[in-house]
Amino acid sequence: MSPDILDESSVIWFGPQHVSAHGWAAKLTIVGDYIVECDPNAGYFHRSAEKCLEFRNFRQGSMILERICMMEAFLAEYPYIAAVEKIVDLEIPERAKIMRTIMMEFNRIHSLQFWWGQFAGELGLFVMLLWPWVDREYSLDAFEELTGSRHTVSYATPGGVKYDFTPKFLAKMEKALTRVKDRMPVFEDMLSGSPTFRLRTEGVAHYTAKQALKWGLSGPNIKACGIPMDLRKDDPDPNLAYDMIDWEVPVINNEEHPGESDAFDRLLQRFKEIETSLDIIDKLLPLLPEGPIIDPKARSKANRLPEGEGYGRVEGTRGITTVWLKTMEKAQTPWRAKIRGPCFASYYALKHIVPGARFADFPAIFGSLDPYPGWWDR
Amino acid sequence: MGFVGNLGDIFKILKHTFRQVFRRPFTYFYPFEDREYPETTRGRHIHIRETCNACAACVRACPVAAIRIDKEDKKFEKDCALYFDYTRCLFCGDCVRACRYDALFHTPIVDISEGDREDLIYGPDKITTLDRDPLEWRGRRFR
Ligand code: SF4
Numbered sequence: 001m002s003p004d005i006l007d008e009s010s011v012i013w014f015g016p017q018h019v020s021a022h023g024w025a026a027k028l029t030i031v032g033d034y035i036v037e038c039d040p041n042a043g044y045f046h047r048s049a050e051k052c053l054e055f056r057n058f059r060q061g062s063m064i065l066e067r068i069c070m071m072e073a074f075l076a077e078y079p080y081i082a083a084v085e086k087i088v089d090l091e092i093p094e095r096a097k098i099m100r101t102i103m104m105e106f107n108r109i110h111s112l113q114f115w116w117g118q119f120a121g122e123l124g125l126f127v128m129l130l131w132p133w134v135d136r137e138y139s140l141d142a143f144e145e146l147t148g149s150r151h152t153v154s155y156a157t158p159g160g161v162k163y164d165f166t167p168k169f170l171a172k173m174e175k176a177l178t179r180v181k182d183r184m185p186v187f188e189d190m191l192s193g194s195p196t197f198r199l200r201t202e203g204v205a206h207y208t209a210k211q212a213l214k215w216g217l218s219g220p221n222i223k224a225c226g227i228p229m230d231l232r233k234d235d236p237d238p239n240l241a242y243d244m245i246d247w248e249v250p251v252i253n254n255e256e257h258p259g260e261s262d263a264f265d266r267l268l269q270r271f272k273e274i275e276t277s278l279d280i281i282d283k284l285l286p287l288l289p290e291g292p293i294i295d296p297k298a299r300s301k302a303n304r305l306p307e308g309e310g311y312g313r314v315e316g317t318r319g320i321t322t323v324w325l326k327t328m329e330k331a332q333t334p335w336r337a338k339i340r341g342p343c344f345a346s347y348y349a350l351k352h353i354v355p356g357a358r359f360a361d362f363p364a365i366f367g368s369l370d371p372y373p374g375w376w377d378r
Numbered sequence: 379m380g381f382v383g384n385l386g387d388i389f390k391i392l393k394h395t396f397r398q399v400f401r402r403p404f405t406y407f408y409p410f411e412d413r414e415y416p417e418t419t420r421g422r423h424i425h426i427r428e429t430c431n432a433c434a435a436c437v438r439a440c441p442v443a444a445i446r447i448d449k450e451d452k453k454f455e456k457d458c459a460l461y462f463d464y465t466r467c468l469f470c471g472d473c474v475r476a477c478r479y480d481a482l483f484h485t486p487i488v489d490i491s492e493g494d495r496e497d498l499i500y501g502p503d504k505i506t507t508l509d510r511d512p513l514e515w516r517g518r519r520f521r
């Protein structure tokens with residue numbers, strides 16, 4: 001880039017008040033229609049969640065985490081619970097393990113449905129924004145039936161889960177999942193079958209697997225490059241039920257450019273993620289045993305924790321989500337909590353991906369990486 | 379062919395239009411009608427003072443300190459007065475789970491918005507009953 005080109009450049013802020021930039025802002029240096037520099041800025045969404053965790057006891061902390069990312073509320077609260085369960089010895093009943101896993105996959109489906117709509121909306125396909133969100137209502141109705149809340153489910157607690165599955169919930173979940181299954185081909189046709197959509201996503205936001213590893217991407221963003229990196233398979237949580245069944249890590253490997261991914265591949269990857277989640281739920285539901293849903297001693301055991309360190313992690317919708325806790329002897333609250341969200345990496349990867357792209361492609365690049373501001377501004 | 383074919387298309391479109399016009403709308407005419415909420419909905423609370431034991435377990439369970447307890451204010455033998463601050467409450471359901479005397483429940487009432495911040499602090503007179511003042515605006519009753 002010669003310096004005289006930069007003489008004609010102008011600087012545009014994308015966000016923080018732009019409609020598709022809900023709580024983030026990127027400073028774009030533009031020459032003509034091309035972006036030559038992208039400087040992502042964090043800090044517009046900061047709510048000091050880590051500090052808040054230091055003032056909540058171990059049964060209350062997960063409520064804070066849920067509010068970091070409402071779309072994947074259960075997946076966001078679970079790492080905290082997992083970290084507490086690493087420090088204190090709790091016996092999770094089999095039924096609770098399976099229920100947690102089912103709920104986790106159900107939440108992932110809901111979050112991905114939200115993402116379809118959002119991504120298509122950012123590209124200007126407004127019909128595609130509303131249709132998956134209608135289907136999402138069915139999932140939300142099921143959450144409401146089970147827990148009483150549509151988004152912030154507060155479902156897990158150290159030692160088990162809070163609410164038992166009811167026949168009404170199972171019927172509603174069945175309805176929601178059938179709806180997803182029925183409509184998947186329609187959406188696949190509307191997105192990947194549409195020439196406009198393909199033109200806007202193919203070849204956009206291109207990176208290789210090596211770069212993705214270097215930037216620390218995880219979740220669908222790295223699986224779209226053909227790397228089967230999935231915590232559910234690589235390091236199955238003993239308190240979840242992923243190792244009880246046989247399932248395949250969803251990976252897209254595009255034959256035209258193996259080991260690389262563009263926005264279109266990441267879209268296909270997320271479709272595949274939904275199929276895997278549906279498959280996991282189908283396989284786990286018949287395994288659901290009768291029995292208690294919570295360790296009877298959980299209440300007293302989680303009251304005061306011994307000194308220790310706990311590191312809970314889970315494969316979220318957007319990537320690896322972790323919480324680290326440090327406790328002192330007989331602690332009622334954590335001494336220090338650290339949240340590692342999946343999206344900090346994908347947000348700062350924009351700095352390397354965006355230069356050279358056209359300005360109109362910026363929402364496509366951003367949307368395909370699916371960063372959520374709550375995860376970098378904790 | 380052309381004219382008849384076009385006529386067929388026009389009738390097709392008209393059929394859809396008429397179907398949409400006479401269909402029930404997909405949206406609710408809120409606040410005059412509302413959807414059905416499941417029984418489990420975590421809406422505003424109700425406090426049953428008859429069975430309350432003034433154990434303050436709900437106060438300790440609350441992650442955001444939304445409940446204030448007044449143990450002096452007794453209507454029955456062992457009960458207490460609770461003040462719920464709905465400007466803070468997250469509707470997480472932990473207070474209800476913590477109560478071992480069946481004295482605190484969620485209700486499916488979720489439309490609790492008010493014009494004044496003070497009105498959102500539900501004292502013992504408001505939290506123990508589901509009755510509310512009717513809300514009227516331009517001669518129409520909202521609740
Ligand atoms: S629902 Fe949760 S936030 Fe609200 S008063 Fe009860 S414990 Fe506190």
Ligand code: SF4
Nearest residue numbers: 430431433434436477
């Ligand atoms: S409502 Fe329940 S938990 Fe709260 S003080 Fe009364 S008995 Fe105790």
